[in-house]
Amino acid sequence: MTTISDFIPPIIVAQGAFWLMVALTLAGAFIAVTLPKILHNILGLALSMFGVTGIYLFLGSQFVAMMQLLIYVGAICITYIFAIMLSPPQELDQPKKRKTKVIAALIVSVVAFIGMIQMIISVNWGPGTTLTRDWSIKTLGQQLLTRYFLVFELISLLLAIAIIGAIMIAGIGQKRD
Amino acid sequence: MEHLITYLILGALLFCIGIFGLLQHSSLIGMLVATELILNGAALNFMAFNMFLSKDAVIGQVFTLFIMGLAAAETAIALSIIITVYRRFRTIKPDTVSELKG
Known part of the structure; x- marks a missing residue:
């Protein structure tokens, strides 16, 4: 079986995927704020959230990435679209x-x-920590239910x-109508 | 890809695009969409610091999950308020909704 890594080294593939995700995020963000139609804005937001999902995968957290995909793309964007399509603000004047x-x-x-850029560049962030990282969902769940239980x-x-x-x-708004 | 600064700049870009949309958009739903972008810029910073600088590998993820929960609550409330505003004023332009009643 031939895979893509036979032709291109894996590090190039990873970098290409990363920059593709960055491009998706920024393009979606621009669509979300510049286009005049609200439905297009919401679809741009969904695209941007999808890009952020990929970046979370590069930051090493599968669980948060999946939550991002479920909550933002799956729930929040769909709620916006339903609120626009099912309720009176359907024929919005532009x-x-x-x-x-x-x-x-x-x-x-x-x-x-x-x-912000000046602040980011001027600070010496120092060497990153090299820890034995436990990214597993088990640790996250244990911490959520012990240390961060109140929150x-x-x-x-x-x-x-x-x-x-x-x-x-x-509901109250509907009764007054 | 392996530098903290890349992620920080991306988060700052998302944040500033969100600020731009929040200030210039002429409908309430568009402003709400821009707010989501701002929240995501902040969450991206949390995840980047968690990956590169944190001693505890869970803190940033927990904060990002809390931000998502707050964003969901904010969306539900704000959308219902926008629908009510539309029913009452027949518009969702933020400039025209300028009437308070006691």
Whole structure:
């Protein structure tokens, strides 16, 4: 059986995959903020989240990558699309963007980016730690249910409250109609 | 690929693209989409520091999972608020929704 690593060395394949994921992330992010149609924005967000999933795989955590794929691409983007397609804001009028607003936003984000880049480059991050890493799901689950137990429970409580609150808000609005 | 700075720059780019979208978009759902990008930039930084600098290999992953949970809760609440705003004002432009009632 011939594989792709017979022709190209594996390190090149890995680097190509990494930069492909970076390109997907950035392209999706640009689609998500620049295109005028909201549905396109949401699909761009899904593309960007898919790219971030690949980068999490390169950062060595399969579990978080799969959670990213499930929660962001599978749940949040689909919720956006359902909220747009099933509810009244279906035929959205496309408001014209004011040029000054766009330019001001561009200036603010570029200045913030330059500041961050300067900070990142100026800091000497030192040598990375070389530890025996335990990336297994078992360790993560044990830590979640022992050391971070309170936060874990608070997050689940918050999610329950958020779901109930969302149903309440949407339901109250419907009754007044 | 093996440098921390690559991931940090990518996270900063995502964050700043999110800020740009948040400031310039003219509908509430578009602003919400940009917020997700900002949250992902922060989560990417957590994962990068976890991989390269952390002594405990789990902390960054736990934080990223918590960020995902918070993002899901925020999405549910914000979408329901946006739908209610649309029902009441017939628009989701943030500029026109400027009326408070006691």
